[in-house]
Amino acid sequence: MKLGINGFGRIGKLTVWHHVSRKFFSELVVNLGRDVGQSIDDIAHYTERDSTYGALHTFLYGHTAKPVIKDVDEASGSMVVDGIRVRFLREHRNPKDIDWAQEAVRLVVDTTGKFCDPTFPPDHPGGALRGHMEGGADKVIISAPFKMKDKGISMPEDAVTTVMGVNTDDYDPRIHRIVSNASCTTTCLAHMIKPLINYFGPKKILSASMATVHASTGSQEVLDRLPGAGKKDLRKNRSVMNNIILTTTGAADTLRLVIPEMEQIGFIAESVRVPVTSGSLIILVVNLQEELTGEPIKRDLINQIYRKAAAEGPNGYLHYTDKQNVSVDIIGRPRAAAIIEGHETHRRTAEVTIDLKKIPGLDKNGLSMFKDQIIRVPVTQAVIYGWYDNEMGGYVNMLADRTVSIAEDM
Template identity: 30%
Template sequence: MKRIAINGFGRIGRLFTRAFFENKDLYPDMEIVLINAAGSSGAMTPYDVYYALMYDSNYGNFNRSFSFKPNVAILGYDENHIIVFGKEIKIIGENDVLKLPWKEYDIDIIVDCSGESVRRKEAEKHLVAGAKKVVVSAPFKKTEEAKEIPHIVMGVNQGIYNPEVHNIISNASCTTNALAPMLLPLEEKYGINKGLMTTIHAFTGDQRLVDAKHKDLRRSRRAGGNIIKTSTGAAGTIHLIIPSLRSKIKKIDGICFRVDTPAGSVIYLTVELKSNPAVEELVVVYKEYMENRLRGFMAIAEDPIVSLDTIGMPFSVLIDKDIQCVEDDVAGKKLYGVTGYYDNEYGYALRLVDLVAYIVVNMPASVLKLIKTPPVYDPFRQLEEN
């Protein structure tokens, strides 16, 4: 049984915990034993952590997920712990990473959701404190560090993970986790000449409720009632996930618009391919990947959905089957427009759990060699069974 600790209990830390327990039967080889709920505004108490996990404005009450288990004490707390299904999870509030008790608690993997470990020297502090592996729920800021540290999108490039070498791993960003499965079938089947992506993204905690200071002046404006243009790291890191997109001339670029919605985001991808397949053929290719390599990570929306329909969705991305296409009557090249919906909170948290589970089954002490073809973690496989 591998022992997991969480550092940071904001949106992703909470939803990682929720996603883990909602799908606990899929992850028998790992357990959460400690949460460090420190923060700039003060440490959270066990009751604070309990409350944050129990009540969620986007995803409803924690108990609602377990209504099929009557007369079971699902979630509680005491002076030093939260208690989930009778299992105690220690709650601490330590801001100094080097003082975190990873060695004392024999922590195998620390899941860093603090937003503070996106530089190598900060992430390495967890290893110094005694953790064996560090999984960061964000891409690394510096280009050279991002090249050295594996950025993994489950279903796409998890095979690059080497348990003997990689002790710090990034789960990339929520948008990258959605973009990569959109690009992979197109790149592998046809080749991509170039593309632009626009993400219409739900507001995040980094934005301001009212106009206030921020290093990004656009993000200093209130999140509500606004459409705010900002950068996205997804376009800049996608070549780390799909190396064939690396080029002297940037093949993929993009921008983000933050909008006034709490969760559920959309990517609109515009691409020129090396060949000119029919739109109907693209839909068939996406379905092939959905049923095989990207099973559990990508799906096709047959109905006319909107972004709120994706809240709580288990997939990394949901492709809209209505793909646009225009053709240059001189050069004969086609330009395709593909829409992909994604849950930027819970959907991303599920992939974070999947990545940790993948590392667990590939820990050096648990296998003789790296499993190149991973098991498929399909949290909602019961939908298919029903």
């Protein structure tokens, strides 16, 4: 079976790296949508080298390995990468114009990040996910969250968002043709909060918030530039090389699609970008209601929840460590959606004072049942740190697992 890949940026190239190593697909067809460099030799040069993960052959086989790209052919637009033929298309950028049928491609992974609205028709002027199916594909996976321009429209029945290891089975091969693999941040966050929901239940989690300290991405500027016409965010056009940049994340919205229990929990998500090429961190803060009697929730209990979830998880997507890490330590960690650093877990318990007389809807008869109309409820605030390689280790590997699982049902 062949796999189509639309886009050859960070996620697109690393997707090729993963699949030439995995060898599930017999051939990869990559749509560039434009001429690149002076010849296909320049595409091979780009494919073989990476500023974050090093050379492809050393990534695959270690530092004594030899280059694995052979048979580079301009006429056919192809090369052989570690035994897998990779063919490059350079004619069309609009998905509906890509002739996947001619290439015998039934499954496409769109890594461009540009086509994220599952409601757009195939002939949408700016291009659309459904255009891939117009071109002959049966199913499309996108390496980004869905972004629907019209907020009043419901999610189409044939579209679904999944995070591997969290709601994997929400994908129904009989129904779904468009699948979002969420984002790297949502993937990590889902694996961090799911064990807590499984243990405590959503009602005991009063509220939660997270901040991601996120590596730079290709959407940012190397040097300061004027903002585009009509742009409101005046930080995105500032240099990524020497700034900590406040930004936004849609992880909270996407998380509700992946873990429905989050609808019951007040949740806020924030993000900052820092000048590293990969390796990001989520700081998750959870407020837990204590039992009115009994021992408070301890740090050891929280870490034990994660240790058990990591040990018993069927796919090994959640990792736990007591070691002290920095961001470079987790780059390339295989199939690690989230790496909980238990050394930094901490918690504090305090009492929240509630004046029953100020609770709306509680009448005098109800108040008379209480001897003391001022009650104190113990609440524990827990802070958990989770690392993730926002490119290969924590995202592309999950995307590839989703891709293979869908292909197996086709």
